Amino acid sequence: MTAAANQNGRRPTTSRRLERAGIRDVAAAAGVSITTVSDALNGKGRLPDETRSRVREVAERLGYRPSAAARTLRTGRSGLIGLTVTTYGEEPFTFTEFAYFAEMARAATSAALSRGYALVVLPASSRHDVWSNIALDGTVVIDPPDQDPLVSELYRSGVPVVSDGKPGNCPVTAWVDNDHEAAVLGILDHLSEAGARRIGLLTGTSTDTYTRLSTDAYLGWCGRVGQEPVYETYPAHDPAAGAVAADRLLARPDRPDAVYGLFDPNGTDLLAAARRYGLRVPDDLLLVCCSESDVYAGTEPPITTLSLKPRRIGTTVVNLLIDAIEGIDSGTGGATADPGTGGRLFPPRYRTAGTGPPPGTLMPTELIVRASSQRRSPRTTVSPPRTPGEL
Template sequence: MTPVPEPTLADIARAAEVSTATVSHALNGTGRIGEATRRRVRAVATGLGYGRPRAAGASRTIGIAVTTFPGAWNYTEIAYFSRAVTAATSAAHARGYALITLPADRAADDSWHSLAVDGMLIMDSPRGDPMVRALRARGIPLVFDGVPGDPRPGDHWVDNDHEATTREVLDHLTASGARRIALQSGNGDEHYARAVTAAYERWCAEHAATPVAVTFDVTDAQGHAFDALLRGEDRVDAVYAAYDPGGRQLLAAAARHGLRVPDDLRVVCASEDPGYAETTPPVTTVTLAPEHMAHAAVAVLVSLIENDGTAPSGPLPVPAGLVVRTSSGTQPAAG
């Protein structure tokens, strides 16, 4: 393998987001800098291979992380991310790479400054993502699942056509007899939430419909956020839940209000959870094809790491799919 030059003080400074003077003081044990900063800079230097010979691709390791929310949450418990991580692991192993999964609590430490990986697959990266900023500074190849919050020319990402998918769902609900369709939208700053919401609002404008949006709350197991929308003569008669738990939240809310699904309320949920085929009634879902996404993203990432010239330019589309079940109904029952 081709030897890689030892990182310079400037390389370490960019990766650690400090000045070269601070790097010099930290490595030499001089200057008046905080001990935490000194330790962090030394960790970054070690991660970059400072003071030891390196070889290109020596680690043969890629990482995967979900950086949508800064707090500690176990994204592997969500079906989409769980399936994506499993598929990415399989795709990495098939190409001779190990894959490590990073915890979501990126605010807890600065581990990405010294993370020993050849490349990173970052899912749902929001604007101002500190992990992306640090990895860019280190020159580590990145591939994104979904449009990155701060895209740059030359970035690579895989994504669904959220405009087309949202329209397909809304047209399907309209064809089933729905006349007032609400959206359960995301509460994060990731591209997915913004793209689905914007597509819904454009569709409503084209169909002279008033947008009705509810913010997704993972803690709202009984779907109380829908209560106001399910009362009265002008209640909604269909909801597209863009996040995994939304289908179950809607079933709970409908039962509480005495509404029949799908006769009184039609439900579609974006989810990879196979359990929706067994609910009462079975819930129509949108699959965002996480396995397809992961395999495509890992292929692009490995091509960037190995610089083999096969990485496609621009975004790589991944088709989504509508899995129609009972909950989205057809025409409402008489009476």
């Protein structure tokens, strides 16, 4: 019964060890053709419900699991999405944005899963032999450097690419990013309102979009307001360098009376540095840093943080990507789109046909105000849902 398959001109099935049941086995057991089995299981074709359910039952009984590889080969869809992370050194994930990345990846995984896709984590540094060995329907790229060869090749070979972080020069299908400029300006205003006269910045040396946009926004603001910029840079991927840079910043002769740190650990580092210099927070020094960690709710004093809302970003990025994947279609010429395949939030058919820039989406950030940035009332306030960083 089980090994009935040598009709159809197949090899006599020399009594292999417990081979997994194939579609042919199911067909034989149910007394139908493999076409019927495929249709019955996938809800396609014109079959009476009776046949459908009978086939399904037989398949169930045989423990039939369709071969993912075969299906992928035929349909051209693997159900796999790459999640590319930039690497510093050997470790696959970026250190500095760690909590951000973790949250973002978590949300991305959820979002993908709920639409039937799974995520493959792929450091950008992995060599071709790994990349090209995996059938990806599309890729999410986190903060791609300018002219990323990987992204270029992917895009060229027709794989949709959506980036988290506005891409510099890479061609991508779409991108999502925070409105970093608005965020920084909002923070600077917030600090000013709290009484800051000279606001310093702790920033990174790398050239990724986040660092660049944020720093530029700061410099621009300084120019407009007429404050001399006071900032220190350090390689953000080096956990130890942050503390040193924080120290440098507070040791300057033109010591700032408020600091915004661009990276997650800056809060603790700055707090420690302040302590070393006998500066009280927030009385002598106002503090804000960008972080997703809730430890800053429990520090002494609690530190105001800017959240980039990585969950929202991750969800959006993945949904955009899947829209692009399912929209591309690469169709046989025209209207293959069934009208009732399920409502999508976004109109499909991305894939910048012409030469226009890829569609980008800016997402708001959220400033979580705590004691460290309020000179008067130590009462903790939270900005409504979003930060209108208008100036």
